[in-house]
Amino acid sequence: MSVNLTLLLMMGVLYAVGIYLILERSMTRVLLGLMLLANATNLLLLATGGYAGLAPIFNKDIPATEYNDPLPQAFILTSIVISFAVTAFMLSLIYRSWLLSRADQIQDDREDRRVASQDLFDAEEDSEIAIETSDFHEPVQSKDERLVPLKRTARRKPEQEPKP
């Protein structure tokens, strides 16, 4: 099968720029990157249809090879409308995020950082506890039984967001 390099080069540029944009912190740029990636993918699908041809409106006098391939076209049509829906959803996300935090930024997940920097000591796993010699103790914690307090690492200050 023949390969249309022009289409593929366009696709390559759109992919490159799209990737460049989704690696940004700004949510708007990420969304724009996603739109470019969608366009790039549509071009890829289009390229699989081969040479430009007639619009696939059936006419029994025209052989099937004369049309541009209708199957990728159907895929692309689906893709265009879904991209629209996703874009609208992302726009609402951006607005909501702006409303709540005044930031158009993808922030690092602080909880993930906290997990990574947590203490090895776990109160339930690792503290020493007294041996009990009866099932019938009152459920009052004796002095020995009290947990060794958890050594807390100083909580990090939240990263400063650049003020818009």
Added chain:
Amino acid sequence: MLIVLCAHFIVAIFAPILFTRLGRAAFYVLAAVPAASFVWLLAQYGNVYSPTGMNPSLDIRWIPTLELNLTFVLDELSWLMSLLVLGIGALVLAYCARYFKTDDAGLGGFGAQLLAFAGVMFGLVTADNLILLFVFWELTTVLSYLLIGYARTRIAARRAALQALIVTTFGGLAMLVGLIMVGESAGTYSISEVLAKAPELVAAAGKPGTVVDVGIFLILIGAVAKSALLPFHFWLPGAMAAPTPVSAYLHAAAMVKAGIYLVARLAPGFSGTDYWQLTIMILGLSTMLLGAWRALLQHDLKLILAYGTVSQLGFIMVIVGLGSREAALAGIAMVLAHGLFKATLFLVVGIIDHQSGTRDIRQLSGVFRSAPKLGVVALIGAASMAGLPPLAGFVAKESVFTAFVANANYGPAGTLLGTVVLAGMVLGSILTFAYSARFFWGGFGRKPDASGLLTPTPFKRVDWLFLGAPALLAALTVAYGMFPWIVETWITPYSAQFSQYSQEGMHLVLWHGFTVPLALSAAVVAAGLGLFFLRERVEALQRKIPGVLDFERLYRQLVVALDRVAIWVTGRTQRGSLFFYLAVILATAIASIGAVLLATEQEWTGQRYFLDGGSPFQMVAGAVIVVGAIAAARANKRFMAVLMVSVTGYGVALIFALQGAPDLALTQMLVETIVLVAFVLAMRSLPARLPARTPGNHKVVRIILGVTFGGAMVMAAIVSMGSRIAEPVSLALPALAYSGGGGLNVVNVTLVDIRAWDTFGEISVLAIAATGVASLIFVRGRGQSLARAETVATGSVGRIDGAAVPAGPAVELAKRFAVTPGNPWLVAGRTLAPEQRSIIIEVVARLVFHSIIVLSIYLLLAGHNGTGGGFAGGLVAGLALTIRYLAGGRFELAEATRISAGTLLGLGLALAAVTGMIPLLFGGEVFQSTIFSFDLPLFGHVKFVSSTLFDIGVYLVVVGLVIDVLRSLGSEIDQHQEDGIGAITLIEDDEPLEVVR
């Protein structure tokens, strides 16, 4: 059999209800289940021991392809184990009714678990399928976890439960691998068939033989972990955090015997495999000695018993695993004897704890005098444990010595090894005698306290109901000792599977005559007494010898190391940075594409070209796209970047048009337009400038990733398309579309007919996304409560507080325009503040709206044969509504769309779904099209295809989506701006997020 099994689980399910009704007396109801089962079991004696050899069995096909069937067989070994499981289960449950208080928390769940445990154990010992056995095996693990952790509020209980769970599950996993290895080599998972095939399996030379050897070794690991042998023994003393009845049942009579049972079950076939004797002899003997040694150091009565159990389990494992007829008889005799006396003793400890509030032997004193009946019961149990006549323990231990003397004399391992094992057992028995004496003396003896006084510990009276269970067990211990031949007849069918070592054979009797075993027993008693009387010196000596190997500490260190690795890995991989994740994913994608490209030699037949003769202007569009994309990446202003992305979008639409895809071009143009409007609406309150770029030198990484990814995609496309040689499947589509789908537009027929499932999925996604948009902006509801325009004051909408109202002729004109009667170009145009209005747009909107709607309907209906379709039509209608909104504000939109977007989405989906289903009624397939041809006056010949209805569904969904977007990103954000939801306090770290209105 099935009834017995199911009764346990069904009653267990309803146990919590029983407990709320009856309080702790419900334990008696629960105990009735295993008790009745026990009676059934006794009634089965005739069947199990019938000379015809047909055992009661049950076989339900479950997953035959996996050879996983609910197969149960009650043979002699199962029957004996079931005696213990059901009998002691019933007694322990009855005992619980006095042990617990009615108001103890979680008693219902506890009772249910304990009863279910009895059922599971019964299943375990009767299962005749390796995988089924494993299922029950793990069920006992899970239930034991819950039962040990009964005192949820105590950290010791939770920790012990988890430790037992982890250790036994580890063994269970090894066992599962072993079971599968054995099952696969045997070609069957039925235990009886595997055992029947065992001789040839074991004898098989080379690989199959080795697989079986290793598989059996892995199964032994499971058994060893479950039965708390070295090096897994530590979980059992830890599990003493469980309530004492649980310890009596799980950790003496039932669960820990599962490992013994498995060894006993497999011994007839596999005791000759390579690792069997070595594993069992070494681990069993060392466990016996270590457990007994530790038991002598304990002060908690329960821990003495726990370490004693560890020791005894090692002991029994050695006997059962030996594989001679004498040892098999002695082993099972010991299992029964041990079950009886250890359960007795645990229940006695429970009573002591319950009546005096402690189990510490340094605090207990004079209990025998306070509770002589309890003392007698305990004495019987302890004496049986020590191996004194005329009790069960003595008979069993005598037979063990006989079996191992025979082993030393005639066994295959030789005299030396046999004697070493025998010596180890005698030493273990001496220690056993000593800790048995320590137990009885510690629990019941009179001891001077710190001031030298013999003050008896306060002890409440024990009622007979409480004492009943241990007393009955003690009576059975005596009966067993007096009539051992009954027990022997029970065991003989099992032990007959093994070859006999000595000529004269062996029997379970109280009096053997003056033999070597009797001498050994006498020596054990003498040395044990010596150890007991010298207990203080022995203990001091013991404390001087440091613990050589502390497996519990090793386990803890292992867990800590695991924690450390987990935190390290989490810290390295879960950075919380989207950039990092994406970079890793993309780099992986690039590397895998690159590796495939490099590793495979491609040979393609197609040609490559830059210029497509059919579409020379493609180059121009391409240039526009490239410029637009690069400008979008470089733009610093928000709307500039958005516009540049739109430019690429329109460029792509142009390419579609040039390529011969008018439907795509049309749809893409419409979508680009609506998206542009949506962008402007959503982003109007965000700052004009995009935030500063990501700091640091990520930029280089991003460029490299972007360029290499783009390059990789280009190369992958060139290679894969170039090497394609088959004709496109779509060559058949045009003719199919006409004949089957009844339409000329192949793309549209593909969407609504050939690939209608796909489209149906897609419109579902649209409905979900639309709902998502509305939810994110409105948070509550879908915003259908907007008032009618007539209730809104003229010129009130769109005034922004504090903003200077611009003056000038245009505004003046707009004000006049608004109050002039008789020219309502738009229904709600007057509601807008004058400075927000544009007369030209209002007039134009008025003029074009209906035309556009008509156009959209035309596109919808014509789409089947020409350019258009539900998507394009819906988008055009959405565009018309967008114009109304832009011209007349949110009340105009509300007037234009009195129907809820949700209703439209639902209607559209329902229409599409119903259209898809209707052909089923006429024997067709889902989404099959029907063509109706008929003549109408005026219209002439009409050809109607049922898939048009589906397309109308698509149309409705798209319109619903656009309305949701306009209402959310348009109307609601208007409202926010007028309400001044710009003033948001910056949110502190831990406070809940709240919008200040």
